[in-house]
Amino acid sequence: MNWNRFIRQAHRWVSMVFLIAVGFATWAAFTGQSEESMLYYLPLPPLFLLMASGAYLLVLPWWSRGRRGDVAD
DSSP: OOHHHHHHHHHHHHHHHHHHHHHHHHHHHHHTOOOOGGGGGTTHHHHHHHHHHHHHHHHHHHHHHHHHTOOOO
16 A cells, blocks of 8 residues: 555545535524533644644655755755
8 A cells, every 4th residue: 555645645635624614603603502612622633633734744854855855956
């Protein structure tokens, strides 16, 4: 299994979950459906996953270039 491809695909799916969670929390806030503040924390778990996978994907080109032994100009 190619881990880079798996992480890239998981990042895409988690971003969709994050978008839905933010949309739901925003809708609930504007309509007054929830007085509980816990609803506003709903997007945080996908956000943390996006931060971790995004950092990995950001560093991946430099890390793979260093493993191959290419010299940057």
